[in-house]
Amino acid sequence: MVAFGEHLKANIAQEYGADAYLDYQGLDNIIQELSRTAPSGPDLQNRMVSLTTPPQTDARGLAVDNNSATEEQFLSKMDFELAKVEKFTLQKVSELRTKIDDTEKAIGTEEKEKLEARADEISNDFLLLEKYVNINFMGFHKILKKHDKNLPSYPCKAFYVSRMHAQAWVRGDYSDLVVHLSHIYSSLRDDQVAEENNDQQSFLRQTTKYWVKTEDVSRVKYYVLRHLPVFLQKTSTGESDSQFTNSVYLDNDQLELYHGRLEKAPGAIALRLRWYGNGDPKQVFVERKTHNDKWTGEVSVKERFVVDESEVYQVLTNTYPIEKKKAEMLAKGKSQKECDEWEQLVREVTQVCVSKQLVPTVRTQCMRTAFQIPFDATVRISLDTNLCMISERGYDLNDMKTWHRNPEWILQPNEITRFPHAVLEIKLELKGGNMTAPKWVSDLQNSGLIYECHKYSKYCHGCAVLLPEDVRSVPYWVDDISLRDSIIASGGGRILMDPAESNPPGANAIYDHLLPFGDANNDRSGTAVGRTHVSAAASKGITKDKATVNNIPTGFDMYDPNAGNIMDTDEEEGCCSWVFPFCSRYNNYAEAIVAPTSFQKIEPKVYFANERTYLHWLHYGVILSSIAAGILSFSDDSGESWGQWYALALLPVSLGFCLYALHIFLWRQDQIKNRIPARWDDPMGPILLGSTVAVILIINFCTQVYEIAKIDFAEDL
Known part of the structure; x- marks a missing residue:
C-alpha cells in the first residue's frame, strides 16, 4: 500500500x-x-506548577531535551x-x-x-x-x-x-455557482419555455433511479446543467440550486402499504404528505402513487392535491369539506371535469386513510435539485442530497392533529438513518413510442458516475431500517456493502445478511447482482466499481469497453475503474470516501473505461419466449431421433445395410441438439435474470441446426443415388 x-x-x-x-x-x-x-503524558492530578523546576522526564525516564x-x-x-x-x-x-x-x-x-x-x-x-x-x-x-x-x-x-x-x-455551501452557471448555459442554449399544456396526451414515462457517490455530485450537476437548466421552485430564494423537501409517508400498524410497494403488487399505493422549505409546513401536497406493471398495458400513476397545513387533520380523519371546496373551485373558473376528477381523488384518499387506519410512519428529508425546462417534461432530472429517513412512530398523535415530529425534539440513533449516497432520478417522457433517450442522457448513464439501483424507494428503505421488527421482508439493496455502517448505526442490523453465511437466504441470494457496490460476501467496494464493472465482465467475457463521451468538458472526465484503490483499507469517513479515482484534469475529453449501467428491460413474456425457444429446439431434436428410429426399423437385419449406420450416426446428432438446446436455455435464462446488457439471441444456433439438417439430407440423398446407380449398373452387366 x-x-x-x-x-x-x-x-x-x-x-x-x-x-x-x-x-x-x-x-x-x-x-x-x-x-x-x-x-510523557501530563500529570492530570497535580494542579500546581513551579517555574524553576525542570520538566519531568519522558516516558523512557530520560531528561527532556529542549x-x-x-x-x-x-x-x-x-x-x-x-x-x-x-x-x-x-x-x-x-x-x-x-x-x-x-x-x-x-x-x-x-x-x-x-x-x-x-x-x-x-x-x-x-x-x-x-x-x-x-x-x-x-x-x-x-x-x-x-x-x-x-x-x-x-x-x-x-x-x-x-x-x-x-x-x-x-x-460552506457554494451551490449559488451552479445556479449562475445554469443561467449562463441556458442563455447559450437559448432555452425556450414551453407552453403550459394540461391536456392529457398519450405518452410513456420511463423512470430510473441511480445512486451517486458524494464526491461525484458536483460533476453530475455540472454535466446535467450543460443540457438542462436548474429548475427553481417559486418558494426558492434563488441563492441555492437545491430546496429542502420533506415527505411524511402514511401506513398502518401492519405496514400494509410498505409490503404492497415492496412486492410491487398490482394496484399497490403509497400515500405521502409533502412540503417544501425549512420551518413548519404551510402548504401541503397530498400525493398518491399507484403501481401498475408495464407489461399489463397500464402505467403507474402519481396524483396529488394541495391543502393547507390546518386541513391535514381533516384529510386524515375523513372530515375534509369536499363539497365546499369543489364549489369554490367551480366559482374560480375550474372546469367541471377537473373538479370531478379532483373530487374523486380526494374522496378515495380520505376514505382509504380511515378504512386502512393510516398514520404517519416514516419521513424522508433531502435537499432536492431539479433540472428541467419549465413545462417541458421530455427530460426531467432530480438529485437528492443529504438524504435521511426519520421514524414518525413513538409519539402521541393527539387524535391525528399532530402528524409530524416537532423539529425541536431530539432524535435517538434508532429514529434516524442517513443515506450515504445521493439519489439521482431520470424521468423521460417518450412520446409516440419513441424509446430512444437523448444521447447526452445515455452518456450520463454509461459514464460510471451513477449506479442504477432498480426500483429503489426511500420509503421502503426507511421502513426496513427504522422499523426492523415490524417488517416481514426487506428490499434487496439493504445488503449493499456501502449501506452497512449507516444501517447498523441506526439499529437496523437485524435486517442485514450475515457475512458468515456462504449462501445468503431469501431473494437477495438471487438478486445480489443488482447491488451497486456488492454485498458483504462479495465486497466490491474496494475499487468502487460495483455492479457496473461486474455487468461488463459478465457480458460475453468483455471486461473493458472503451468509449469516448463527446461534448464533455475536461473537468467532467469519467471515473476510471483501473485506477484501483489507492487508499488505505481503514478509509476514513467524511465528505469524500473515494478521493483519488479521479482521472487527470488534463486528459482530453474523457476517454475512460466505461461500463454500461443501463439494464435490459425485462417483462414476464421474455421468460416464456425463452422457454418456447427451448421447446422448439427439443422438437427438432425429437424429429431427428424419430427419423433415425424409423430408418432403423425399416432397414435390413443383416447389419450391413447403410441405413443402419446412417441411423446410428443420426441418433447422437439428435441427442447433441437436445443438449445444445438445454445449454442455450440455461445461458439465456442467466442473461435475463442478471439483466446483462448484451445480446441474448443465438446467432450460431439456427445456422448450426440448418447446416446439420442440410448435411444429413445431402448424405442421405447421395447414398440413395449411389445405391440406385449401383443396382442399375449391376443389372446392365
Whole structure:
C-alpha cells in the first residue's frame, strides 16, 4: 500500500502548487519525532506548577531535551494548515464568482463559442477546487488518525475533526455557482419555455433511479446543467440550486402499504404528505402513487392535491369539506371535469386513510435539485442530497392533529438513518413510442458516475431500517456493502445478511447482482466499481469497453475503474470516501473505461419466449431421433445395410441438439435474470441446426443415388 503522502504529491494541481496543500509530510515528521522521543503524558492530578523546576522526564525516564519536538508544535502546525487551506479555498471561490459575473455580463456581446468555453473553464476550475478540498479533507483525517494511533496519550482527532467541519471550506455551501452557471448555459442554449399544456396526451414515462457517490455530485450537476437548466421552485430564494423537501409517508400498524410497494403488487399505493422549505409546513401536497406493471398495458400513476397545513387533520380523519371546496373551485373558473376528477381523488384518499387506519410512519428529508425546462417534461432530472429517513412512530398523535415530529425534539440513533449516497432520478417522457433517450442522457448513464439501483424507494428503505421488527421482508439493496455502517448505526442490523453465511437466504441470494457496490460476501467496494464493472465482465467475457463521451468538458472526465484503490483499507469517513479515482484534469475529453449501467428491460413474456425457444429446439431434436428410429426399423437385419449406420450416426446428432438446446436455455435464462446488457439471441444456433439438417439430407440423398446407380449398373452387366 503506497503511503498517503506520495499520492498527495501525485495529485497536486500544477495551477495551485504544493504550497497550497496540506503539509502532510511535515506533520508526519513531527509525529515520528514524538513517537521516537516518547514524551510523557501530563500529570492530570497535580494542579500546581513551579517555574524553576525542570520538566519531568519522558516516558523512557530520560531528561527532556529542549530542542526535541513537542505536542504543541504539532497542534500549532495543525492550526496553521487548517487556516491555510480555508484561506486558499475562499480565495478561489471569490475568483470563481468574479469570473461568473464577468461571463454573465458578456452574454450578448461575445461569440457563443467563446462564452461556452469560459463557462466550461469555470466548471473545470470549480471541480478542480472540489478535488483540492477533498484531498486536503482526507489528508487531515489521515494525519489525525495517525497521530492518535502513535500518541494515544494525546488524542486530538475528535476535536480537530469537529473544528474542521465547522470551517467555511468544509461547511460552506457554494451551490449559488451552479445556479449562475445554469443561467449562463441556458442563455447559450437559448432555452425556450414551453407552453403550459394540461391536456392529457398519450405518452410513456420511463423512470430510473441511480445512486451517486458524494464526491461525484458536483460533476453530475455540472454535466446535467450543460443540457438542462436548474429548475427553481417559486418558494426558492434563488441563492441555492437545491430546496429542502420533506415527505411524511402514511401506513398502518401492519405496514400494509410498505409490503404492497415492496412486492410491487398490482394496484399497490403509497400515500405521502409533502412540503417544501425549512420551518413548519404551510402548504401541503397530498400525493398518491399507484403501481401498475408495464407489461399489463397500464402505467403507474402519481396524483396529488394541495391543502393547507390546518386541513391535514381533516384529510386524515375523513372530515375534509369536499363539497365546499369543489364549489369554490367551480366559482374560480375550474372546469367541471377537473373538479370531478379532483373530487374523486380526494374522496378515495380520505376514505382509504380511515378504512386502512393510516398514520404517519416514516419521513424522508433531502435537499432536492431539479433540472428541467419549465413545462417541458421530455427530460426531467432530480438529485437528492443529504438524504435521511426519520421514524414518525413513538409519539402521541393527539387524535391525528399532530402528524409530524416537532423539529425541536431530539432524535435517538434508532429514529434516524442517513443515506450515504445521493439519489439521482431520470424521468423521460417518450412520446409516440419513441424509446430512444437523448444521447447526452445515455452518456450520463454509461459514464460510471451513477449506479442504477432498480426500483429503489426511500420509503421502503426507511421502513426496513427504522422499523426492523415490524417488517416481514426487506428490499434487496439493504445488503449493499456501502449501506452497512449507516444501517447498523441506526439499529437496523437485524435486517442485514450475515457475512458468515456462504449462501445468503431469501431473494437477495438471487438478486445480489443488482447491488451497486456488492454485498458483504462479495465486497466490491474496494475499487468502487460495483455492479457496473461486474455487468461488463459478465457480458460475453468483455471486461473493458472503451468509449469516448463527446461534448464533455475536461473537468467532467469519467471515473476510471483501473485506477484501483489507492487508499488505505481503514478509509476514513467524511465528505469524500473515494478521493483519488479521479482521472487527470488534463486528459482530453474523457476517454475512460466505461461500463454500461443501463439494464435490459425485462417483462414476464421474455421468460416464456425463452422457454418456447427451448421447446422448439427439443422438437427438432425429437424429429431427428424419430427419423433415425424409423430408418432403423425399416432397414435390413443383416447389419450391413447403410441405413443402419446412417441411423446410428443420426441418433447422437439428435441427442447433441437436445443438449445444445438445454445449454442455450440455461445461458439465456442467466442473461435475463442478471439483466446483462448484451445480446441474448443465438446467432450460431439456427445456422448450426440448418447446416446439420442440410448435411444429413445431402448424405442421405447421395447414398440413395449411389445405391440406385449401383443396382442399375449391376443389372446392365
